[in-house]
Amino acid sequence: MNQIPEHLRIVEEVFSKYRRFVYVGKKLLRWDAVSKVTGRAPIFTADFVSRYRDALYVYSIRAKYAHAIIKKLDVSEVSQYPGVVKVITAKDIPGINDVGYVVPDQPLIVDRKVRYIGDVLALVVARDYYIAREAAERVHVEYEKLPVITNPLDVIDLKTLDEKKHVLIHEERGSDVVARYRIRRGDVERGFREADVIVENEYRTQFQEHAYIEPEAAIAVPESDGGVTVILTTQCPFEARKAIARVLGLPQGLVRVIAPLMGGGFGGKEDVGNVIGAKAALAAYLTGQPTTIIYTREESFISHSKRHPMIARYRHGAKKDGTLVAVEAKIILDTGAYASLGPFVAWRATVHSVGPYRVPNAKVDTVAVYTNNVYAGAFRGFGNPQVHFAVERQMDLLAEELGMDPVDLRFKNILREGDETVHGQLLSKDLGVGLEEALRRAVNLSNWYEKRRKYSLHSKGLVRKGIGAAVLWHGNSIGVEAADYSSVSLIVNSDGTITFRTGLTDFGQGALWGLILIASEILGVPPSYFIIERADTSAVPDSGPTVASRTTVMGGAATVNAAYKLRQRLNEVASHILGCSPSDVEIRAPDVFCRSNPLRRISWRDVIEEAHWLGIPLQEFGYYRAPSASWDEDTGQGSPYITYTFGAVIAEVTIDVETGEVTVDRIYTVYDVGKVINKEGVEHQAECGAIQGLGYALMEELIHDAEGRVLNANLSTYYIPTVADTPEIIYDWVESGYKQGPFGAKGLGEPSLVGIAAAIANAVSHALKAEINELPITPEKVYLTLKKLSKLRNDVRM
Amino acid sequence: MYDEYPSVKIRLRVDGKHYEVYVKPYERLVDVLRYKLGIVSVKEGCGRGECGSCVVLMNGELVPSCLILAIRANGSEITTVAGLAPEGKIHAVQKALLDVHAIQCGFCIPGVALAIKWLLDKNPNPSDEEIKEVLSGHYCRCGSYLRFIKAVKTASKYIREGRIYFDIKEVIS
Secondary structure (H helix, E strand, C coil), X not given: CCCCCHHHHHHHHHHHHCCCCCCCCCCCCCCCHHHHHHCCCCCCHHHHHHHCCCCEEEEXXXXXXXXXXXXXXXXXXXXXXXXXXXXXXXXXXXCCCCCCCCCCCCCCCCCCEECCCCCEEEEEEECCHHHHHHHHCCCEXXXXXXXXXXXXXXXXXXXXXXXXXXXXXXXXXXXXXXXXXXXXXXXXXXXXXXXXXXEEEEEECCCECCCCCCCCEEEEEECCCCCEEXXXXXXXXXXXXXXXXXXXXXXXXXXXXXXXXXXXCCCCCCCHHHXXXXXXXXXXXXXXXXXXXXXXXXXXXXXXXXXXXXXXXXEEEECCCCCEEEEEEEEEEECXXXXXXXXXXXXXXXXXXXXXXXXXXXXXXXXXXXXCCCCECCCCCCCHHHHHHHHHHXXXXXXXXXXXXXXXXXXHHECXXXXXXXXXXXXXXXXXXXXXXXXXXXXXXXXXXXXXXXXXXXXXXXXXXXXXXXXXXXXXXXXXXXXXXXXXXXXXXXXXXXXXXXXXXXXCCCHHHHHHHHHHHHHCCCHHHEEECCEECCCCCCCCCCCCCCHHHHHHHHHHHHHHHHHHHHHHHHHHHHCCCHHHEEEECCEEEECCCCCCEEEHXXXXXXXXXXXXXXXXXXXXXXXXXXXXXXXXXXXXXXXXXXXXXXXXXXXXXXXXXXXXXXXXXXXXXXCCCCHHHHHHHHHHHHHHHHHHHHCCCCCECCCCCECCCCCCCCCCCCXXXXXXXXXXXXXXXXXXXXXXXXXXXXXXXXXXXXXXXXXHHHHHCCCCCECCCCHHHHHHHHHHHHHHHHHHHC | CHHHCCCEEEEEEECCEEEEEEECCCCEHHHHHHHHCCCCCCCCCCCCCCCCCCEEEECCEEEECCCCEHHHHCCCEEECHHHCCCCCXXXXXXXXXXXXXXXXXXXXXXXXXXXXXXXXXXXXXXXXXXXXXXXXXXXXXXXCHHHHHHHHHHHHHHHHCCCCEEEHHHHHC
16 A cells, blocks of 8 residues: 555656656746736636626625524515525525534534524525625524633633533534544653653644635536536535535535635635535525625635634653653644534644654643634644644743753754654655755754854844744645545647646645646646646546645646556557657657657657547546555554655744834745745745744734624734735755655645744744743734833842 | 615726726725626725725726725726736736746736836836835735735836837747
């Protein structure tokens, strides 16, 4: 099962022996750039709405309270409002009223109780948005209010991790604990007894909002076969199809989901597509007319999942020389009103909970719990930025206690080739383990030692400077969460162009471009020959979800598979005309020739035509199944991920002592991506991850009041970084080579965010000589921290 | 009720084309452009004038079309990103954005391109501070900000050299 597939092995051999890369690793302009900059063609879901002039608008009537039983729901006045075609409540749903992603806990339309302020009581289907919204005001609901829980510590005890007595949010499940995971390795008590230094602390992180600039949208069209076609903002068209078919009570084959390009996703469009798609499809199915939904920014804020807030207690023990001997952690994640991807997020957080270090003794317990907050789910990093913030702060505290440089402490403990992870997974050469090299390069790029020393001396005055480091790891693809496979199709058309199809989607990261570069390289055909079709469940088999930084690794391996098989046949056809052996055929479209005699030369079109006359098919389906992962539920031992992307981040900050404002001056990142496939893409990821991580570190926080209402559900009160906040970003790559990856590649989408907040927090802590245990590090927090410190100093002086 | 509002005929010139369209007094310019006229080169990100995605040049001024009532735009000349260059060509600003690989998801790009055009019309050689001031009204969640700054400088150079339009074919190959 874990052997390297033949096609990957042969392709690697060919390229290491005779070929130099022509497309892979090059910075080429992505396929969609021109259409996006000229703006004439419809690109995003909502751009297609004007093609359905008579589409009805579907408006969601949402809850007034965050936790209440619905005693009575009266929509008669809404139905009578002029221009309203239909009002849909839970009892109108023909199939199963559930859109839960991992756990069946989330009704599309609530029937019995509301669990957060985004819950939907009814759908108003009307001639347009204005009418629907106005009509929705006429709803009459009698609620019986229940206590609202916004603090996860009201559900679970941080010390014992036992569930507390409280009014259950999901009483139908008998508990508000969604998931528990653990790691048990070695003997943690003995580890701490042997430790010379122990540091212990509590860490807190906040809700983060994806704030993709394109709000969610859906268009649903009833079809003559009784099914529905849905054009939808979704990262995962097959997951959306499953959810829509379930709600409508239809076979999956009668639901067609088309996923246009998206204006950002970052994980947020993993499961919200199921919800908005099901709403539009349900309304189209029940009215027999095309329908549309475009969320307002406020709706987008309260109705898609967020990054899980974390409360964690960490205890680290080390020897005098810095060797880590024990780590103990208790981690609580607030998954809000519904599980969404919470259980998987909690699992990923657990897997990475001790950081990329050799830890002989570890005891980790993670719990994800329900509250009445907006639900939390997938967000770039998936539990990992939270635990890295805690672990990397702990490492800096340990360094301080030990009197060591923080980078030296990391060099002492980081995972290297041949080490075992905390799960007992052997990091063999085949996995590609370039963390040490990444850290070394980041240290050199940033001139770490000199700056660290210089800024340490600079502890007075109104402007302080600091520099902080973090290392990170991020398991590639989905591990034991589900079956891990992907697929693509390549179809050579008779004019020589090549149609590329996959169920993987592009939400802006340009990952599909990486797959094209791989196909181009193997086929010998320039990327401009390819036509990338929109993901469409009726045109491709399920390619697995577009999540977990898996497109390049998984989709890439499937692309290698398809292109390799196609190339074999093309070589045979060409050899037929050229008279040299198939292995001697070189394709450099538009030319095809014999490597041993380049004068024997035909054109790409000649080969296509010959194949046509010979009846040789020029289409291929590529499939790749990842090596199996394993995980023991009791001990957390096994091989949870196929491989890990490693990285090192160093951040430099300047702090205005009078205002508490933190300015990030520079961020240095070095990621071990296995192999750079798409140069433009990795640069984009490095910049985007750094900036989103900066927002997470310093300014972004979705705030709920005690009643569970969101206080900042728009872009003027929820701050995201602008051009004015953007630091200088310096990046470099380590190419350690992952044997199962396409040309050795690993994923980068999520890892590029994982270590940023940790490094910035360490830099701020360095500048202030104060502990930073909570994100975001707002000016208020910095100011109050400084004030507390100066008070302490004054007290000492007196 | 909404049916009681009269529809009013307005005239717009968008990207060089004349349109006559009936609108309700409460309808926003962005909706009329996108959903009545099918001009999708204008995007909407927030509906509150906060994100910068929906800006258009209205009689030469940079305005968020989500905050303008369509009837207020009656008789005006509107430019979207699709109207920056004649058919088959792209404008120096668009070329510059491609040159520096600034396009990711692309949702903010129509707004950003128009903001850069507007800035360079006013000031052909802006400083970093001026660039940041104008572009800080445009959110880009993919974080292409550093590339936008570079694009302004590249476009400024093109324009000062008198190179305003480029063949799309040249750019693609």
